[in-house]
Each structure stands twice: as structure tokens, then as C-alpha cells.
Amino acid sequence: MPRGGVNHRGEQLALLAGLSHDRATDPRLGELLSDVEASSLAGDPESVEAVNIRELRRDYDRETRLPRRLVEELARVSALSSQAWSEARDQDDFPAFAPWLDQTFALAREKADAIGYEGVRYDALLDDYEPGMTTDHLSTLFAHLREQLVPLVDSVRAATPSTNLNREFPLEQQRAFAEGAATKLGFSLDSGRFDLGPHPFCSFIGPGDVRIALRYHQRNFASGFLAVLHETGHALYEQGLDPAHYGTPMGEAVSLGIHESQSRLWENLVGRSNGFWQHFYPQFQDAFDVRDVSMDEFRRVINHASPGLIRVEADEVTYNLHIVIRFEIERALLSGELKASDLPGAWNELYTRYLGIAPDSDRNGCLQDIHWSEGLIGYFPTYTLGNVYAAQLFDAAEHSVGPLEDAFAAGDFSALRGWLGENIHRHGKRYAPAVMIEKATGSAPDPSALIASLAHRYGGTG
Amino acid sequence: MPRGGVNHRGEQLALLAGLSHDRATDPRLGELLSDVEASSLAGDPESVEAVNIRELRRDYDRETRLPRRLVEELARVSALSSQAWSEARDQDDFPAFAPWLDQTFALAREKADAIGYEGVRYDALLDDYEPGMTTDHLSTLFAHLREQLVPLVDSVRAATPSTNLNREFPLEQQRAFAEGAATKLGFSLDSGRFDLGPHPFCSFIGPGDVRIALRYHQRNFASGFLAVLHETGHALYEQGLDPAHYGTPMGEAVSLGIHESQSRLWENLVGRSNGFWQHFYPQFQDAFDVRDVSMDEFRRVINHASPGLIRVEADEVTYNLHIVIRFEIERALLSGELKASDLPGAWNELYTRYLGIAPDSDRNGCLQDIHWSEGLIGYFPTYTLGNVYAAQLFDAAEHSVGPLEDAFAAGDFSALRGWLGENIHRHGKRYAPAVMIEKATGSAPDPSALIASLAHRYGGTG
Numbered sequence: 001m002p003r004g005g006v007n008h009r010g011e012q013l014a015l016l017a018g019l020s021h022d023r024a025t026d027p028r029l030g031e032l033l034s035d036v037e038a039s040s041l042a043g044d045p046e047s048v049e050a051v052n053i054r055e056l057r058r059d060y061d062r063e064t065r066l067p068r069r070l071v072e073e074l075a076r077v078s079a080l081s082s083q084a085w086s087e088a089r090d091q092d093d094f095p096a097f098a099p100w101l102d103q104t105f106a107l108a109r110e111k112a113d114a115i116g117y118e119g120v121r122y123d124a125l126l127d128d129y130e131p132g133m134t135t136d137h138l139s140t141l142f143a144h145l146r147e148q149l150v151p152l153v154d155s156v157r158a159a160t161p162s163t164n165l166n167r168e169f170p171l172e173q174q175r176a177f178a179e180g181a182a183t184k185l186g187f188s189l190d191s192g193r194f195d196l197g198p199h200p201f202c203s204f205i206g207p208g209d210v211r212i213a214l215r216y217h218q219r220n221f222a223s224g225f226l227a228v229l230h231e232t233g234h235a236l237y238e239q240g241l242d243p244a245h246y247g248t249p250m251g252e253a254v255s256l257g258i259h260e261s262q263s264r265l266w267e268n269l270v271g272r273s274n275g276f277w278q279h280f281y282p283q284f285q286d287a288f289d290v291r292d293v294s295m296d297e298f299r300r301v302i303n304h305a306s307p308g309l310i311r312v313e314a315d316e317v318t319y320n321l322h323i324v325i326r327f328e329i330e331r332a333l334l335s336g337e338l339k340a341s342d343l344p345g346a347w348n349e350l351y352t353r354y355l356g357i358a359p360d361s362d363r364n365g366c367l368q369d370i371h372w373s374e375g376l377i378g379y380f381p382t383y384t385l386g387n388v389y390a391a392q393l394f395d396a397a398e399h400s401v402g403p404l405e406d407a408f409a410a411g412d413f414s415a416l417r418g419w420l421g422e423n424i425h426r427h428g429k430r431y432a433p434a435v436m437i438e439k440a441t442g443s444a445p446d447p448s449a450l451i452a453s454l455a456h457r458y459g460g461t462g
Numbered sequence: 463m464p465r466g467g468v469n470h471r472g473e474q475l476a477l478l479a480g481l482s483h484d485r486a487t488d489p490r491l492g493e494l495l496s497d498v499e500a501s502s503l504a505g506d507p508e509s510v511e512a513v514n515i516r517e518l519r520r521d522y523d524r525e526t527r528l529p530r531r532l533v534e535e536l537a538r539v540s541a542l543s544s545q546a547w548s549e550a551r552d553q554d555d556f557p558a559f560a561p562w563l564d565q566t567f568a569l570a571r572e573k574a575d576a577i578g579y580e581g582v583r584y585d586a587l588l589d590d591y592e593p594g595m596t597t598d599h600l601s602t603l604f605a606h607l608r609e610q611l612v613p614l615v616d617s618v619r620a621a622t623p624s625t626n627l628n629r630e631f632p633l634e635q636q637r638a639f640a641e642g643a644a645t646k647l648g649f650s651l652d653s654g655r656f657d658l659g660p661h662p663f664c665s666f667i668g669p670g671d672v673r674i675a676l677r678y679h680q681r682n683f684a685s686g687f688l689a690v691l692h693e694t695g696h697a698l699y700e701q702g703l704d705p706a707h708y709g710t711p712m713g714e715a716v717s718l719g720i721h722e723s724q725s726r727l728w729e730n731l732v733g734r735s736n737g738f739w740q741h742f743y744p745q746f747q748d749a750f751d752v753r754d755v756s757m758d759e760f761r762r763v764i765n766h767a768s769p770g771l772i773r774v775e776a777d778e779v780t781y782n783l784h785i786v787i788r789f790e791i792e793r794a795l796l797s798g799e800l801k802a803s804d805l806p807g808a809w810n811e812l813y814t815r816y817l818g819i820a821p822d823s824d825r826n827g828c829l830q831d832i833h834w835s836e837g838l839i840g841y842f843p844t845y846t847l848g849n850v851y852a853a854q855l856f857d858a859a860e861h862s863v864g865p866l867e868d869a870f871a872a873g874d875f876s877a878l879r880g881w882l883g884e885n886i887h888r889h890g891k892r893y894a895p896a897v898m899i900e901k902a903t904g905s906a907p908d909p910s911a912l913i914a915s916l917a918h919r920y921g922g923t924g
Contacts, residue, residue: 002651002654002655002671002673003670004650004652004654004670004671005667005668005669005671007670008668008669008671009667009671012668190465190466191467192466193463193464205467207466207470208464208465208466208468208469208470209464209466209467211464246470
């Protein structure tokens with residue numbers, strides 16, 4: 001965004017945050033909540049009314065603990081800091097960004113202290129994105145993942161990528177093919193649309209209006225296509241919420257982790273599978289006139305795994321180690337154990353330790369992500385939670401509706417979509433994320449399914 | 463936009479319009495206005511304070527005359543009606559849109575009656591877009607234009623277009639060339655940015671942030687390039703407003719007509735000129751490796767005039783007749799003299815009479831523009847007012863700062879930009895549009911300069 005407009009943007013965002021805070025903390029709202037909490041409406045805790053009351057109370061209490069001044073300051077600093085980050089990254093100049101990072105984490109500490117927490121400060125931030133999840137639980141889960149993934153990553157390191165797909169894929173054909181696949185999976189064009197944009201993204205505008213922005217790459221078919229499946233996963237969740245509950249917690253997605261589980265499931269567990277390509281590969285061959293690459297070879301290319309520096313370009317196997325690193329670092333920055341000025345060193349050391357590669361620059365290292373500059377602390381773990389949940393949900397769906405890949409091979413994605421709609425989408429915020437996973441899969445959040453899935457598909461193929 | 467979301471969009475827009483109306487009509491605002499009107503601040507009518515008071519009073523009075531119910535209904539119907547228009551146009555099905563048009567004009571009558579007017583109803587609507595302009599004044603001005611333009615259009619009809627420029631212009635090079643030209647004219651990239659979008663458009667986000675969306679066509683260089691100059695004209699106006707007055711009438715553009723004068727001036731009077739291309743043609747030849755077309759030939763192509771059915775594709779000479787037709791028709795629809803069901807016949811008859819061509823379909827006829835479906839009635843004339851003002855301003859600038867094309871040929875656009883900044887941009891809403899034109903040019907709004915400019919450049923070349 002234009003540099004000249006950054007101060008005004010900061011002021012406007014602060015003003016909006018303040019006005020929104022005023023509305024959300026109106027004492028009259030608190031009184032009304034108390035009234036309905038004491039009424040019979042709150043009787044059955046799983047009823048629509050009780051869920052809405054519980055979630056509105058949760059939001060009200062969190063918001064009223066924050067002073068308006070802090071809410072405004074978080075918005076203002078986020079605008080200025082993300083501008084500073086963008087320039088620092090362009091110039092590979094970490095020291096120019098470091099003071100903003102210190103300020104952002106200082107505000108995050110202030111926010112966490114205002115909200116309060118039982119365990120550690122980080123819990124209060126995490127709770128914004130994944131209600132009910134704790135640092136303790138996450139640490140155990142991530143430690144388990146890390147132990148299993150580091151050797152698995154080592155085993156894929158030696159694999160040589162096939163370059164047979166290195167050719168031109170005309171952008172218009174990519175677009176037509178990908179949008180066709182997304183509608184085949186169930187994306188409704190009556191209630192949504194596709195556009196081109198600088199970042200793949202899914203926006204929920206309102207009932208009947210979910211929009212996906214996409215980007216395609218001339219010589220890299222898989223990157224654009226898998227991104228479409230990813231955004232379609234987000235979109236199917238939004239299109240699967242009950243429009244009758246729009247505007248209330250019962251009509252809203254429950255957490256970032258659950259949201260990400262939907263995108264990762266369609267991207268990785270469906271879109272990389274043998275069954276999926278049994279259906280789509282002949283169409284792919286016709287659309288792009290690819291006659292010299294077998295389906296198995298194609299799948300080896302799109303499923304190639306190898307450690308890299310950039311999170312958003314990472315494959316399924318290495319991806320979660322990028323998140324483990326960020327999780328460790330942001331806790332250290334929040335506790336004050338790590339100072340912003342020491343971030344590059346800590347970052348490079350963890351990349352070397354877990355992924356076996358050291359960044360060649362801060363631009364490709366600790367400056368690569370926008371999140372911290374926008375004040376999004378506690379957000380990264382939800383990406384890996386999404387992977388964890390996705391593997392659990394896929395197994396449970398298969399257990400319930402039968403062999404999924406056979407259905408994919410026959411071009412049928414409705415059984416999986418129906419199961420997700422029934423077990424996740426339609427519930428809105430009825431259950432906390434961990435409860436929802438347990439109800440849907442029979443187990444609490446647990447990385448075993450993910451580890452088993454990755455080991456099965458990638459182990460020993462190196 | 464997705465069809466499934468149209469009802470929700472309508473409800474949201476109605477709610478926002480209602481909330482905004484509540485704020486704008488707060489009685490406390492009226493009391494405060496009365497207080498300052500009675501104070502010494504309002505003493506010098508051209509002072510910053512007096513201008514702001516006058517314009518805030520004008521807005522307050524207009525808004526308070528409208529009932530909230532009507533404001534909401536206008537917003538709701540606009541959302542539904544523009545969706546219906548989009549579908550009717552796609553299917554070339556005017557009867558499906560006709561009831562919406564009747565409803566939109568019925569609401570416009572209600573709005574005009576609520577606001578009040580001295581002459582005719584249309585005055586009340588016109589005043590939204592071009593404060594102070596009257597139907598009477600416009601009718602005289604348009605009649606004068608029409609009398610002169612119809613024979614001029616006849617004289618260009620026989621001209622055969624050169625097709626020498628019919629070749630591929632790579633989109634990335636077009637983009638680089640056009641954005642380079644826009645910055646050369648004075649567009650500040652520190653305070654703005656360029657994007658690609660489905661329609662050329664200029665958005666003012668706030669001080670230091672003016673964004674231009676553009677579209678390029680592989681085989682039609684002139685269409686994209688002239689659109690960039692057009693949007694740059696709008697952007698230079700916004701970037702030339704005084705940021706110290708941001709958020710008050712003194713920091714806002716005065717009218718659609720004046721805004722359009724800026725875009726038309728840079729597009730037509732600068733961007734089609736000999737001097738402009740003396741500077742840019744060698745760069746153009748290098749950028750696109752065009753060696754077989756002389757600059758004169760190039761200018762004949764981009765300045766080719768010939769009657770067509772579509773307003774947005776019209777050349778400089780025929781353009782204003784498209785507007786004359788819409789002006790006549792919307793007055794008849796507003797007065798009730800013309801019913802929506804009779805619109806296609808009336809439209810086709812006027813195209814035949816003034817432009818000598820009859821639409822082959824309603825899609826290329828009375829369904830081509832979105833304006834009426836969105837409730838924008840009284841808006842079309844500002845496009846032609848823009849052309850009228852632009853010709854007057856260009857002459858006055860030249861009179862003041864010397865031969866402009868000589869400066870363009872030397873790559874100097876600062877004298878013209880500076881004159882416009884001094885005489886138009888920096889004044890915000892200090893003067894009514896007609897007063898601003900008279901102060902800047904020495905004459906009231908008058909089509910003579912435009913007619914002379916077109917006759918000089920296009921007359922006798924047929």
C-alpha cells in the first residue's frame with residue numbers, strides 16, 4: 001500500500017477499532033447477557049441459544065478487559081509496523097524492523113495481561129485464534145510432532161525431484177481447469193466467485209457470497225492448483241455454515257485451526273491422492289496436452305518433499321517444522337527471553353537444527369512472514385493444528401463412509417463433503433475446537449494420525 | 463457478484479445507509495451549525511471556515527429532508543436492481559429489467575420531491591452530482607452542443623480507419639509504458655499505486671493513498687493507454703487536494719463534472735496531442751518495437767472518430783451525443799412522459815436520429831450502462847460537463863502559461879499541472895463548480911471552447 005498513506009491508515013484503523021470496541025463493550029450488552037444467562041434459554045448447554053449466549057459472553061468479557069486505548073494502539077501500531085516490515089523485507093534490512101517487533105511484542109504482553117490467563121501469557125493470545133487450546137497442550141503436541149518429523153525430513157532430503165512437468169501451462173487453461181475442479185468438489189458459483197489476486201485467499205462476505213482469489217504460475221501447475229483446493233476447503237466450510245444462524249456464533253466458523261483443517265484436508269489429503277488424480281488426470285492431460293508424463297510420475301512431482309527456507313512454499317512433510325520453529329520463537333519473544341535484535345541468530349540456528357538448512361538472508365529467514373508485524377502472535381500454531389485435525393478427520397470420515405479414494409476415483413466428492421458438513425460445518429461454534437474434533441473423530445487432538453499419514457506416504461520413498 | 467448474496471448485500475447496504483443517515487441528520491449537528499453560522503467564523507464567505515460551514519449546512523439540509531425509510535429503500539433497491547440489470551444485460555432481456563427501472567425512477571421522484579426544487583424535479587437530482595447546475599442551463603448547453611456535433615459527426619462518418627496498429631502489444635510492456643507515462647505526468651507513487659482490475663477506476667482512500675485500477679488489451683494499445691491518462695487526471699486532482707483540509711469540504715473534490723474535466727483534459731487534450739507524442743512516440747517505438755508506423759499515422763489511428771453504439775468505446779467527437787441521448791431520456795423517464803417499457807424504442811430512435819445508427823440489441827442499446835440500475839439519475843450529464851470544462855480550462859491554462867504542446871514536446875507537464883493545482887485542485891469546495899470555472903477561465907460554463915477544439919481537430923478531416 002502507498003507509503004504516503006500509512007499514517008492515515010493507522011489513524012483510521014485505530015478509530016474503527018475504538019468504535020467497534022465501544023459497541024462490543026456497551027454495558028447494556030453486559031446487562032442483557034446477564035438476563036439471558038439467568039433465564040431458561042441457557043438451560044441446555046448445547047442448545048442454539050445457550051451456545052450463542054456462551055460465546056457472546058466470552059467475547060464480551062475478553063473485550064471489556066481491554067482498555068480502549070490499548071485496542072486503538074494495537075490497530076495503529078499494526079498498520080505502521082506492517083508497512084515497516086514490508087520495506088525492511090524488500091531491503092533485507094532486519095535492524096530497521098527490530099524496534100517495531102519489540103513494540104509489537106510489548107503490546108502483546110500488555111494485551112495478554114489485560115485479558116488474563118491461568119498458565120502462561122501465551123495462552124491468552126492463543127485463545128484468540130484457537131479457543132481453549134493451551135501452551136502446555138500445544139508444547140506436548142509439537143514436541144511429539146518434531147521428534148517424528150525431523151528424521152522423516154532427513155529421509156526425504158536425498159530424493160531428487162523429477163522435472164518432467166517443467167513446461168508452460170497457459171494461465172487461462174489453468175484457471176478453467178482449477179475452477180472446474182473446485183466446483184466439482186462442491187464450491188457453489190451461485191454463492192461465490194473466483195477472481196485473480198496477488199495472494200490466494202478466501203473471503204466470506206455474507207450468506208451466499210464467498211469469494212476466492214487465486215494466482216497461477218506459468219511454469220508451475222501444482223502451486224496454483226493446490227492453492228485452489230486449499231481455498232476451496234476454506235470456502236466449503238463457509239458455504240456449509242447454516243445461513244439461518246448468520247450473524248450469531250452458531251453461524252460462525254469455530255477457530256482458525258478448524259478452518260485450516262478444512263483447507264489442508266482438501267489440498268493435501270484429497271488433492272495429492274491417487275484416487276483424486278485417477279479422476280482428474282485424464283482431464284489434465286487433455287487440458288494441457290500432456291502425453292509424455294504418466295500419472296505416477298505426475299504424482300511424484302506434485303508430492304515431492306524437500307527442506308526449504310520458505311514456509312509458504314513448503315511441502316506437506318517439512319511444513320510443520322516451519323511452524324514448530326515459529327512457535328518456539330514467538331514464545332521466547334513474548335516472555336522476553338529473546339530480544340528482537342537476537343531474532344535472526346535464533347531463527348537461523350533453529351532452521352539449521354530442524355531442517356538442516358541455514359537461511360541465506362533475513363529476507364528468506366525471519367523477515368519472510370507478515371504475521372508478527374501485524375500483531376498476529378499465537379496464530380502460526382493454528383496452521384499445524386489444521387494439519388493435525390485434517391488427518392484425524394480424514395481417517396474418521398473414511399471409517400464412517402467407506403474408502404474415500406475409491407469415491408474420488410469415480411468423481412464423487414459428496415460423501416466426504418457431506419460428512420464434513422454434518423460433523424463440522426453445520427455446528428458453527430457449538431463446541432470448542434478440541435471438543436468438536438473429539439466428537440467427530442472419537443479422539444482428542446492428537447498428531448498420531450498426521451504422523452502416520454505422512455510416514456505412510458513419504459516414509460522410505462527417499 | 464454472486465447471485466446468492468444479493469439479498470444480504472441489499473440488507474447490509476440499507477443498514478449502512480440508515481446508520482450513516484442517522485449520523486448525518488443528528489439534531490445536535492444542526493444546532494452546532496446554527497451556532498457557527500451566527501458567529502464571526504462565517505463572516506468572509508470565501509474563508510475556509512465559512513466554506514466548510516456552508517457545505518456542511520448544504521449536506522445537512524439535503525439529508526434531513528430525506529426520511530430514513532427512503533434512504534434505506536434507495537440503497538436496498540439499488541443492490542437488487544443492479545443485480546437484475548446485470549442478468550438482463552447478459553441475456554439481452556430488457557423486459558426482465560423494466561419493472562426495476564420503473565421502481566428506481568419512482569424512488570427518484572420521491573427523493574426529488576423530498577429534497578425540493580425551484581424549477582423541475584430533475585434539478586434536485588442533478589444537484590447531487592453538480593451542485594448549482596440546473597436543467598434549464600444544461601438544456602441550453604446541450605442543445606448548442608447537439609446542433610454543432612450532429613453535422614460534425616456526419617463529416618467524420620466517411621473516414622476510413624487506419625489499421626496499421628493492429629498488432630500484439632504485450633501486456634507487461636503496456637503496463638510499464640503506461641505507468642511510466644502516468645508518473646511522468648505527475649502521479650506520485652509514494653502516495654498511490656497501480657493495479658489491474660476489470661474496469662479502469664481511480665479510488666481515493668485517504669491522504670497519501672490514491673489507487674488506480676487498469677485494464678489493458680493485447681491488440682488495442684490506445685484503449686488501455688488513454689484509460690490510464692484518464693484515471694491519472696482523476697488521481698492528480700485527488701493528489702492535489704490540500705491534505706490539511708482532509709475530512710472537511712475544503713479538502714474534497716467539488717463535483718463530478720469538475721472531476722471529469724480533469725480526467726478528460728489529460729486523456730483527450732494532452733494524451734491525443736501532437737506535442738505529447740513528440741515526447742512519447744520514440745519511447746513507444748522502442749518499447750513495442752514499432753518501426754513501420756509514423757507518428758502522424760499513429761496519431762490518426764488513436765484519434766479516429768466514427769459513430770458507434772457503445773458509450774464507453776466512443777471517441778471524443780461522438781461521445782457527447784451519447785450523453786445528450788441519455789439526458790433527454792432520463793428526464794422523460796423521471797417526468798413519467800416515458801415509461802420503462804417504451805425505453806428501447808425511444809433509445810433506438812434517438813441513436814438513429816443523432817448518430818445515424820440503430821442498436822442491434824438492447825444489450826448494445828439501452829441496457830449497456832449500469833447507472834440507472836444503481837439509481838444514478840442526473841449523473842450522465844457530468845461526463846459532458848467534464849468535456850466542456852476541460853476545453854475551457856485547457857485554453858485558459860495555455861493563455862496563462864504559454865504554448866502547452868511545446869512544453870509537452872519537451873517532456874514538461876509541470877506547467878499545466880501547476881496551473882490546474884492552483885486554479886482547481888487546491889480550492890476543494892471553496893466555489894460552486896460554475897463559479898470555479900468562471901474564476902479559472904474568465905467565462906461561465908460554455909460549450910464553445912469544446913466545439914472549437916473538436917472542429918479544429920476533427921472538422922474537415924473526414
